[in-house]
Amino acid sequence: MNTNISRGRLNAKKIAPPGLSLLALILLSLLPIFVTDYTIIKINSIISFVIIAVSWSIFSGPTGYISLSTAAFYGLGMYASAILGNHLPLPLVMVISGIASFIIALIIGVITLRLRGVYFTIFTFGLVELLRNLILWLEIKFSGTRGRFVPSVDFQQVFYCILGTLAIILLISYLIKRSRFGLALIGIGESEDAAAHIGINTTLVKVLGFSISSFAVGAVGAAMATRTNYIDPGIAFNMLMSFMPVLMAIFGGMSTIPGPIIGAAVFAYLEELLITKVPEYFMIIFGAIMIIAILFLPNGLTGIAGKLFKRRKGAGKNANT
Amino acid sequence: MSNKILQIVLEGLIMGGIYALISMGLTMQYGVARILNVSHGEFIMVGAFITWMLTTMAGISPLLALIICMPVTFLIGYILHRTLYKKLKDLTPSAGAYEGNAMLISFGLMFIIQSVAQKIWGSSPQGYKYLTFSFKIGKTAIAVNRLFVLFVTIIISVIFYFFLNRTRMGKAIRASSQDPAAAGMMGIKINRVMAICFGIGAILAGIAGSLLSMINNINTSMGMNYTVIALIVVVLGGLGSIPGSLVGGLILGFVGSIVNRIDTSLYMVVFYVLIMVLLLVRPKGLLGR
Numbered sequence: 001m002n003t004n005i006s007r008g009r010l011n012a013k014k015i016a017p018p019g020l021s022l023l024a025l026i027l028l029s030l031l032p033i034f035v036t037d038y039t040i041i042k043i044n045s046i047i048s049f050v051i052i053a054v055s056w057s058i059f060s061g062p063t064g065y066i067s068l069s070t071a072a073f074y075g076l077g078m079y080a081s082a083i084l085g086n087h088l089p090l091p092l093v094m095v096i097s098g099i100a101s102f103i104i105a106l107i108i109g110v111i112t113l114r115l116r117g118v119y120f121t122i123f124t125f126g127l128v129e130l131l132r133n134l135i136l137w138l139e140i141k142f143s144g145t146r147g148r149f150v151p152s153v154d155f156q157q158v159f160y161c162i163l164g165t166l167a168i169i170l171l172i173s174y175l176i177k178r179s180r181f182g183l184a185l186i187g188i189g190e191s192e193d194a195a196a197h198i199g200i201n202t203t204l205v206k207v208l209g210f211s212i213s214s215f216a217v218g219a220v221g222a223a224m225a226t227r228t229n230y231i232d233p234g235i236a237f238n239m240l241m242s243f244m245p246v247l248m249a250i251f252g253g254m255s256t257i258p259g260p261i262i263g264a265a266v267f268a269y270l271e272e273l274l275i276t277k278v279p280e281y282f283m284i285i286f287g288a289i290m291i292i293a294i295l296f297l298p299n300g301l302t303g304i305a306g307k308l309f310k311r312r313k314g315a316g317k318n319a320n321t
Numbered sequence: 322m323s324n325k326i327l328q329i330v331l332e333g334l335i336m337g338g339i340y341a342l343i344s345m346g347l348t349m350q351y352g353v354a355r356i357l358n359v360s361h362g363e364f365i366m367v368g369a370f371i372t373w374m375l376t377t378m379a380g381i382s383p384l385l386a387l388i389i390c391m392p393v394t395f396l397i398g399y400i401l402h403r404t405l406y407k408k409l410k411d412l413t414p415s416a417g418a419y420e421g422n423a424m425l426i427s428f429g430l431m432f433i434i435q436s437v438a439q440k441i442w443g444s445s446p447q448g449y450k451y452l453t454f455s456f457k458i459g460k461t462a463i464a465v466n467r468l469f470v471l472f473v474t475i476i477i478s479v480i481f482y483f484f485l486n487r488t489r490m491g492k493a494i495r496a497s498s499q500d501p502a503a504a505g506m507m508g509i510k511i512n513r514v515m516a517i518c519f520g521i522g523a524i525l526a527g528i529a530g531s532l533l534s535m536i537n538n539i540n541t542s543m544g545m546n547y548t549v550i551a552l553i554v555v556v557l558g559g560l561g562s563i564p565g566s567l568v569g570g571l572i573l574g575f576v577g578s579i580v581n582r583i584d585t586s587l588y589m590v591v592f593y594v595l596i597m598v599l600l601l602v603r604p605k606g607l608l609g610r
Contacts, residue, residue, distance in 0.1 A: 118357055
């Protein structure tokens, strides 16, 4: 009800999220002047995880169709960077890889999203395995190599490219959330039958939603590949990359935009810490956090924050209701 | 030519049988307990390594090790369901949300089991020799251990069939898969039945792993591959259908053994093409309701 009343009027609540994120982006873009190169590289990886988590939750957050294809698009981006990196500038490579991811997601969506239920998850789960096998086979058969070298790019340029992608994906996420399209996605998540009955073309909405949530992953993959100088199918298509955004979004709370951002930032930092400090226990801790988050944090960190906030506000309102 | 065909058929039957065992296990877990258990492959790996350990370190015959494997994997599955998934069920409001969350929990389990196994057994491939001699039919050499695996697979499938169709417990399981709420009202202890189903799924995975260790080398990261295959088979045969899993497993076994003759690294790609065509033509699966 609250949103209905304030529609059309500019109030502080409404412009706060985009305003704050714009401020944060400007501050981030000034960062290379103040901090060391090493910090920039670290922040790069954190931002890339934020992008991936936000794109994942554009589609999977409202609809509940869990996509496990992140690693596939990320790997495709890495290969795009390895093949095209010598001939084209990085931003163009990122755009091409993003478009390629979009088209592949469209094809997968048309095949699997016509159906309801777990088919989509099963299919995307195996997609990573499929692409790894396929690309390995193609490489050995036609180019006679197992791996490729990725031309390295100045990391400041990478930083600004990734920051640009972050700005674009945040804008898209925000616009979708406010549009009829976003409402249609939420409707599908709550009741697909009801959504179809009020005239939403559910298949079209789902397929488009999935494709939109895939393109930025491809772009980020292309940018992050420049950090490692060698890739092979095993490195590029790492299954863990598919689970990271799921975990981050659940951990942060996937029904809001800040949720995945917070989850990704916390987790990316945690990953750095765990991999450098206790590499052999990383996966065990990762799995345990996943289980605990699902059991005890159904709405994530932002859900807890929201609950506390509501409780405080609710105490004052009790008299009226 | 004819001996090549015999080889392909035999190989298809053996791998198909193992795929069928794995997928029937997954179907038990998904069809009744509503858990799409992605850590299924890890139970295969655990079964394989328990057998390997008992055979090489304790000197027990692999067949006996297989029998020891069964209660162990059952207990792991049963306890997991009784603690973790029961807790999840109490905490989640709707059935749809439970399905999604149960799958994600099984991803967490997959990571934990895999890395614990890596701590215990290392990550290098292991193996042992069992019935490695072979005999000849015409010009075709047939390894005895592979034939033995096929034999065990058939026996297990028959036992499983009779268990589901001829016992009271089997009846309770079938009732729960059709309508859990009504089954609960008829006095079936639904939580126990679901835990038992999860345990049976784990047993079938454990047996498959045990059998795989007799014919192939094993390593701690082998599980994922079989999970993907089981998921493909389950979709191919129809989600929740036991006969579907059997047929789907055999089909995939045969296709796999034919593709293996042409190019070993392509089998996953071929499976995928198969699934894509199926989802376009008959999304319910071959024997789906």
